[in-house]
Amino acid sequence: MKHPLRSRPVKKIALFVFLSALALPAHAAELTGTLKKIKDSNRIVLGVRDGGPPFSYIDNNQTYVGYTIDICSRIVDAIKKEVGAADLKVEMLPITSSTRIPLMTNGTIDLECGSTTNNPERQKQVTFTNAHFVTAxxxxxxxxxxxxxxxxxxxxxxxxxxxxxxxxxxxxxxxxxxxxxxxxxxxxxxxxxxxxxxxxxxxxxxxxxxxxxxxxxxxxxxxxxxxxxxxxPPEPYGIMLRRDDAPFKALVDRTTADLYRSPEIGAIYRKWFESPVPPKGINYRFPMPAELKRAFEHPTDSPDPAAYRN
The missing domain is CATH 3.40.190.10 (Periplasmic binding protein-like II)
Structure with missing residues (x-):
């Protein structure tokens, strides 16, 4: 017969172990796809343009800068937290209109940080996060x-x-x-x-x-x-990701949606489109289109132009 006083510490220990297991981050042992690739290599590769101001380009210091680079930097910060790698190495790889999709699908780049239109045809090969620009x-x-x-x-x-x-x-x-x-x-x-x-x-x-x-x-x-x-009709720009990687897309979607609903996105936009921009100090004087304001209020990754009409 069990001694009643001896069973209580055992139960407490078992309960403590169970609750501790619940407290552990779910992703700690379950990283897959792009997140696992990034964690294992301790690096993330961004596909960038060297001549696409003010979205993505090289400044006089030979540094990649721009509107989409700033947004991708917020995504990288979220990825660092998700994979537990504060020292994550961020690499910039120059891409062109012709190379961006192949480099994404073959695993060379992890995020495409430029001005790529999100449309149904491209959705057959890649996917996109919430729109960061709307144009025609x-x-x-x-x-x-x-x-x-x-x-x-x-x-x-x-x-x-x-x-x-x-x-x-x-x-x-x-x-x-x-x-x-x-x-x-x-x-x-x-x-x-x-x-x-x-x-x-x-x-x-x-x-x-x-x-x-x-x-x-x-x-x-x-x-x-x-x-x-x-x-x-109006066309959305989106940051491109690999298809069929739900955990990575969920993280990027959540990060961009939070940013776009916050006042910070207005400051980032004004910095690149309504203020003097390096290296020549030119102000493009391009106010935020009404369609983009709507997209920021209601973040969406839809390729349908109708989703961006007021």
């Missing part, structure tokens, strides 16, 4: 050319960036409207704008915010205009 595809041209509408591009040479959504939109409208446009591709926005600047292309099709930025950086900003007519 338009074209820039020289005022002297007096090209005001998409139909005015008939028979002309038009440039955009290889691998971009804009190329798809140009080709679609070119076919539908039988415009006879000669479509040129450039490796990045800087090369594309150079073709416009040197009259090797009559127009440059790109997201309106990027066109505004490139014009502001040009030798003669007053020489250019941006079309009022858009090639399509």
């Amino acid at each position: 595809s338009r074209f820039a041209s020289k005022k002297a050319q007096k090209i005001e509408t998409i139909d005015d591009l008939k028979g002309k040479s038009v440039v955009s960036v290889a691998g971009s959504v804009n190329i798809v939109q140009i080709n679609k409208l070119n076919t539908e409207r039988k415009l006879g446009i000669t479509v040129q591709t450039a490796k990045d926005t800087v090369e594309a704008f150079l073709l416009l600047e040197t009259d090797r292309a009559a127009a440059f099709v790109m997201d309106d915010v990027q066109l505004s930025i490139l014009i502001a950086l040009s030798k003669d900003p007053a020489a250019y205009t941006i079309s009022k007519e858009a090639f399509g």
